[in-house]
Amino acid sequence: MIDLSIIALSESLSKPGNYALILEDTVGKRRIPLIIGANEAQAIAVAMEKMQPLRPFTHDLFYQTLKQVGILLKEAVITRVQDEIFYAIICLLTPAGEILRLDARPSDAIALSVRFDCPLRANADVVDTSGYFVxxxxxxxxxxxxxxxxxxxxxxxxxxxxxxxxxxxxxxxxxxxxxxxxx
Known part of the structure; x- marks a missing residue:
């Protein structure tokens, strides 16, 4: 597993109405670009800036629900990329110590990882195939x-x-x- 950090989020020029989310391998410094929707970009930006919307967004609601029942997000992992589509999972830790792995869109997994302040990672294959050096x-x-x-x-x-x-x-x-x- 390779640890990632979010280094940029900006409007996508190639896909108007969407956003480019740039992740970086924290050790090797390779970058991985993801094109995400406007709602997901907003959910990530709000959490990164620690803003408190008047009413909770969907990711905030899910975050609060998990916390209320004692479930923590252990990590978010981008598991693979196929035909330029990224796939991810979130790993949840239950109060009983059980680890649950749920399929998720990378943008949703990232939005939750920012809220839980937990590690964001990628399989080495993902970074090797889609990462590039700047x-x-x-x-x-x-x-x-x-x-x-x-x-x-x-x-x-x-x-x-x-x-x-x-x-x-x-x-x-x-x-x-x-x-x-x-x-």
């Missing part, structure tokens, strides 16, 4: 935007915009637009 020296060796994944292009665009290099940002945005048109 290293400026390595990036400079790529010859064209075609060598970048869509998630890498989105992350690169966000970095360039943050540096206020709008000319370069326009080139990356155009590369993203061309990729979208190709399907």
């Amino acid at each position: 290293d400026d020296k390595t990036r400079d060796k790529k010859g064209s935007y075609a060598e970048y994944t869509m998630a890498e292009l989105e992350e690169l665009l966000a970095k360039i915009i943050k540096k206020e290099d709008y000319e370069s940002a326009a080139r990356v945005r155009d590369a993203i637009d061309r990729r979208k048109k190709l399907g």
Whole structure:
């Protein structure tokens, strides 16, 4: 198992209306991009910022229910990736000491792990297949935007915009637009 941390959550440029959640391997520093829905992004962001909504969201309700009956979330694990779809489980610890493993969408597992402040992990295969290194020296060796994944292009665009290099940002945005048109 490889420990992960959440390092970024931003609007997805490749899938409008969705969000890009970037996880990072805490030791090897490989990054894993996940595209998640707006509701799940909001649930994760609210928990990360320790905001208290006026009424509980679904994840808050589930969190409170588990706590009230004495069940703790031991860990959330991204178990596999198949056809660019990620799969996860949550591991619950009952008051009797029994461990329950429940199938979950990664975004839901992550939203709960933030609320329970428990480890977020991935199987090594997941990190090996979908993780990538962000290293400026390595990036400079790529010859064209075609060598970048869509998630890498989105992350690169966000970095360039943050540096206020709008000319370069326009080139990356155009590369993203061309990729979208190709399907």
